[in-house]
Amino acid sequence: MSGWQSANIRRTVQVLALGSLLLSGCRGTVTGTAPVKPEASPGEGGPADISMMLVLYTKETPSELLQLELERMTDTRLALSWVPDTVYTDKLMSGFAAGTLPKVVQVKAVDLKKPTVVNGIRSGLFWEIGPYLESYPNLSKRMNKTIMDNGAYFGRYYGLYWELPMSRQGIQFRKDWLARLKLAEPRTVDDLYEVLKAFTYGDPDGNGKQDTYGLVDRNDLVYGAFKNIAAYMGAPNNWGWSEGRLTPDFMTPAYRSAMDFMKKLYDEKLMNPDFTITSKVQQEERFAAGEAGMMITNLLASNANDKLRKGNPEAEVDILNRIKGPNGEHVWGGTGLGGLYLFPKSAVKTEEELKRVLRFFDQLLEEDVNNLITYGLEGRHYVKAEGNAAKVKPETKELREREVQDYNTALRTFNIRYLSQGSVNSLQRKINTMIEDNQTIAVADPAAGLISATQAEKGDELRSIITDATYNYMLGVLDGRGFDRELARWRAVGGDRIIQEINQAYAEDHTIEGKPADTAHNP
Known part of the structure; x- marks a missing residue:
C-alpha cells in the first residue's frame, strides 16, 4: 500500500488527537489555536482528495499535526508520501515506469531535464497548466514570470515552481578551530587549501590525536563541494561561452582545475575518503560530530551550529561566500526554482480535478495558510511579536523543526511572508546578507530552460x-x-x-x- 493510499487510514484517530492537543493544557501547550479562516467552499462530494509525493530532507517523517490543520483550512484530504531525498529520484522514475504517480509530484531542479521527465511532458503525461493560472488570484499575482519561464517546457507551463534564492552557495566552517590554530578566514583558493590542511594535521580540536578531516563532502557534484570549487576556479555554470558558441562546463580548463584541486585534497587525505558514497544527511551528521572543520555546500549553517553546540558548547560555526580564484570571486547561480510540482494525467483525470488541485496551491498563498506552513501553529510553534513578526521561542525551536520544517520545505511555493521573521540571531542575519551578496557574483547558466x-x-x-x-x-x-x-x-x-x-x-x-x-x- 502506497504512502498516499495509507495516509487516510489513521485520519479519524488523528483528528481526535489534534482536537485533544489543541484544547489540552499539557506540556508544550497551545495558548491559542492557529488563525481561523472561513471554511473553503466545499466542492461536490465534500473535501477534495489530493495525493502528493514530497521530498523528505530530514531523517524522520514529520508529525501529521500540521497536515490535519492544513486540511481543515483548505477543505481537503491530503495523502502525503514523504520520500527521503537520497532515494527520491529513483522512486520518482519508478513511478513514471509503473504509472503509479499521485496527483502531485515534486520534480527537483536537477531532474527537470532528465529524459524520463522531458519525454513524459512531450508525450502528454502531464497537464499543461498555463491556460488556467489567471483564474487563481494568488498564483497569478505572486508568480515570478522569469522563474516560471526557467521551468517551462517547449514554451509552455506544465508545473508550479518552489522558489529558491538565486544562489545560497558558500562555506560552513569551524570558527573555533580557526581561532585555536590562529588562522584567518580563507580569502583565496590557496588560503582554502592551507586551512583544510591545518584542519587535518594541526590538531584543531586539541585532543592530541590526528582524527579530523579538513573537509567532509558528499556524493553530489552539484550541491557538494565540486561545483562550488569549479566556480571559484572560473568554470561556467553548466554552459559557458567559448569562441562564440555555448560549450559544456566540463570541456573547460577551469573544470579540470577544479578536478585537480579535489584530487589533491583526496590524495593528501584532507577530506573524507568515502565522499563518493556519503549522503547529505551523513555529511551533516559527521560535521556536527566534529569529524571535519568545513563543508563547502551552502550558507544555511544555523542547524549545523545548533547541533554542534549540543555536544560541544564551545564550538562555533561561521560562514563565508567569497573565495577569490584566478578570475575573481564567483559562485554558481541557480534559476530561482528548486523544482516543479507536476500534475500527472494518470492521477488527475479530469479538468475539474486539476482545477481543484490548482485551487489548493492558490490557497497555500493565502495569509493564514502561508503562516501555518511557514511558522506552524500560533501559540505552539511561534508567537506574534511587535511589527507583525513571528517569534520562535527558544524552547519551541526543536518542536518546530520536528513538526513544521518539512512542510515548510515541501509546500512553500513562492517566497512570500505575511509575518516577518522575528528574533533573528546574528548568524541568521549573516546568512541572509551573504545570500543577497551572492547575487552580485553569481554565474548564470545561459542555457537554462x-x-x-x-x-x-x-x-x-x-x-x-x-x-x-x-x-x-x-x-x-x-x-x-x-x-x-x-x-x-x-x-x-x-x-x-x-x-x-x-x-x-x-x-x-x-x-x-x-x-x-x-x-x-x-x-
Whole structure:
C-alpha cells in the first residue's frame, strides 16, 4: 500500500488527537489555536482528495499535526508520501515506469531535464497548466514570470515552481578551530587549501590525536563541494561561452582545475575518503560530530551550529561566500526554482480535478495558510511579536523543526511572508546578507530552460559518462588522457549533437554577437 493510499487510514484517530492537543493544557501547550479562516467552499462530494509525493530532507517523517490543520483550512484530504531525498529520484522514475504517480509530484531542479521527465511532458503525461493560472488570484499575482519561464517546457507551463534564492552557495566552517590554530578566514583558493590542511594535521580540536578531516563532502557534484570549487576556479555554470558558441562546463580548463584541486585534497587525505558514497544527511551528521572543520555546500549553517553546540558548547560555526580564484570571486547561480510540482494525467483525470488541485496551491498563498506552513501553529510553534513578526521561542525551536520544517520545505511555493521573521540571531542575519551578496557574483547558466532532443533521449547515459569520469579522475583511476578519452566518448555517442541543439535553441531567441549580456558574470 502506497504512502498516499495509507495516509487516510489513521485520519479519524488523528483528528481526535489534534482536537485533544489543541484544547489540552499539557506540556508544550497551545495558548491559542492557529488563525481561523472561513471554511473553503466545499466542492461536490465534500473535501477534495489530493495525493502528493514530497521530498523528505530530514531523517524522520514529520508529525501529521500540521497536515490535519492544513486540511481543515483548505477543505481537503491530503495523502502525503514523504520520500527521503537520497532515494527520491529513483522512486520518482519508478513511478513514471509503473504509472503509479499521485496527483502531485515534486520534480527537483536537477531532474527537470532528465529524459524520463522531458519525454513524459512531450508525450502528454502531464497537464499543461498555463491556460488556467489567471483564474487563481494568488498564483497569478505572486508568480515570478522569469522563474516560471526557467521551468517551462517547449514554451509552455506544465508545473508550479518552489522558489529558491538565486544562489545560497558558500562555506560552513569551524570558527573555533580557526581561532585555536590562529588562522584567518580563507580569502583565496590557496588560503582554502592551507586551512583544510591545518584542519587535518594541526590538531584543531586539541585532543592530541590526528582524527579530523579538513573537509567532509558528499556524493553530489552539484550541491557538494565540486561545483562550488569549479566556480571559484572560473568554470561556467553548466554552459559557458567559448569562441562564440555555448560549450559544456566540463570541456573547460577551469573544470579540470577544479578536478585537480579535489584530487589533491583526496590524495593528501584532507577530506573524507568515502565522499563518493556519503549522503547529505551523513555529511551533516559527521560535521556536527566534529569529524571535519568545513563543508563547502551552502550558507544555511544555523542547524549545523545548533547541533554542534549540543555536544560541544564551545564550538562555533561561521560562514563565508567569497573565495577569490584566478578570475575573481564567483559562485554558481541557480534559476530561482528548486523544482516543479507536476500534475500527472494518470492521477488527475479530469479538468475539474486539476482545477481543484490548482485551487489548493492558490490557497497555500493565502495569509493564514502561508503562516501555518511557514511558522506552524500560533501559540505552539511561534508567537506574534511587535511589527507583525513571528517569534520562535527558544524552547519551541526543536518542536518546530520536528513538526513544521518539512512542510515548510515541501509546500512553500513562492517566497512570500505575511509575518516577518522575528528574533533573528546574528548568524541568521549573516546568512541572509551573504545570500543577497551572492547575487552580485553569481554565474548564470545561459542555457537554462533550453531543451535538446538528444539530451531528452540520452541524457542519463551521457551524463553518467561525465559524472563517472569526474569522480574517477579525482580518485586517481583516470589521468588526464583517460578523462579526455571519456570526453571523446561522450561527444561521439551524442554529446556533439547536444552542443549543436543547445546552440540552435539559444539562437532562436538570441542574436549571438560578441559576448551576450546574460553572461556578464561568466569568467
